[in-house]
Amino acid sequence: MAEPQPKSGGLTNKAALSCCSDPDPSTKDFLLQQTMLRIKDPKKSLDFYTRILGMTLLQKLDFPTMKFSLYFLAYEDKNDIPKDKDEKVAWVFSRKATLELTHNWGTEDDETQSYHSGNSDPRGFGHIGIAVPDVHGACKRFEELGVKFVKKPDDGKMKGLAFIQDPDITEASRTDGSLSQLRLFLNLSPFTLSAVSP
Template sequence: MSRHFEEAPGLYDAHDEATHAYVFNQTMLRIKDPEATLDFYTRVLGMTLVKKLPFPEMKFTLFFLAALTPEQLKDWSADADTRLVETFSRPAMLELTYNWGSEHDDQVNYHNGNDEPKGFGHIGFAVPNLDEACERFEALGVRFVKRPQDGKMNDIAFIQDPDGYWIEIFEPKRLPAGLSKHLGS
């Protein structure tokens, strides 16, 4: 029996036990203005800053954010060293990298990966109700790339953070019906 749920060229079927404890920990985005970007991710998307690592000699700071409920916050340590280990052990962290002074440099502009040449595309957030989330984003003045009613795929939205990175917003239970009309199988 295959360890994969689907088939695709290039899949490696054997599982190396050496990888059992591997954790996909983070996606890193470079940011220009930490004040604007941290406000966006903590206020608009509800993330929590769990660790801040300034590197004065190299003039940059790393911010690690997690999507945590208030109840989940109780599971995190107040001790800085313990929380550092927790930060690098947890799945699905967002790492924001700020190079000091970039907010004052008009030459600094990060590529979102959706303009040419294409590369990185987006990160994604599951929400319990897509329509309500989009109404909230609209009221907060969030920039939309695509609203649910736009285009052919009506069960997803794309918003942008202050640096122009795309964030897919979707309601998991709406995906099967919404995607079935587009799937070739």
Template sequence: MSHPIAALANVPGVAARDAATTGFVFNHTMLRIKDPRASLDFYTRVLGFSLVRHNDFPEAEFSLYFLAIVDPADIPGDESERKAWVAGLQGVLELTHNHGTEAQDGAVYHDGNSEPRGFGHICLSVPDVRAACERFEALGVPFQKRLTDGRMKDIAFIKDPDGYWVEIIQPTPL
């Protein structure tokens, strides 16, 4: 019997992994944010990320915040060590703040989920999706889709302060 993943080799456009890509790591996704205080609070307090690196570029008027779900005790104290460590992580979220946007009225960035559609969402896997959703509800986090909405009763979508969707799943069946 062949391995179930072998069937994916027959999907059009899927090539075998080139040996030259050994060691490649999907490191991060970048989202532009309007207000770093609101976004950092959401991603750290609400979703459990740790701020692993921060860079300000005053001459270019922007700041970068790198977040990951890691034990804060594992974050290297030395800046050069931390930079290399962060570059080797998987699943890092880079938040980019263009200075001054926090003072603008209304939405500043397109969330990708209204016309024209593009970017869709990021996803967080949690041990218990029901408990996580109850906590988000208690914290006043806006939902795009609750577990009870639609046909897919095992996933939820919440919104971050900029309206980006965050899918919430659990690794085991409900």
């Protein structure tokens, strides 16, 4: 009996697995090390990712000739960060799942500068997922801190997930003259996801 096709028209589990290969042994030590986001205002972004989301700034790298800075954040204990500069760089780049915020100098003062998040047309990048032990508890704290929500845990069809906005959002005019709010969605989910029946 053929595996039923998902209602969405996407791949079946079997079809998805048939597209995959076993990892080549030469990739054994590869790791997903970072996701890079361009930011407009490092003061807003660093405050949000450290104070609101509890990340730690691991390293800041400046590139004066190219006029940009990189900020690497992750869920790490700041006491584990090496003090030696070279050792620190090697340590940062060996971490799993860091967030690299890229700031092109001067964008914080340029009212015309904006970045497309992929959450409006043309769609692309969607969100960064943060696992939290208690979605409702985290959202209660975020509300108290004035964080803007795109979706609260009990809204919509997908219960138990929340989407919050990065504060470094901008508005850009679309060609039709309307405003399109560009935002970074942070997907907050519990550590254990259970299947949701339609």
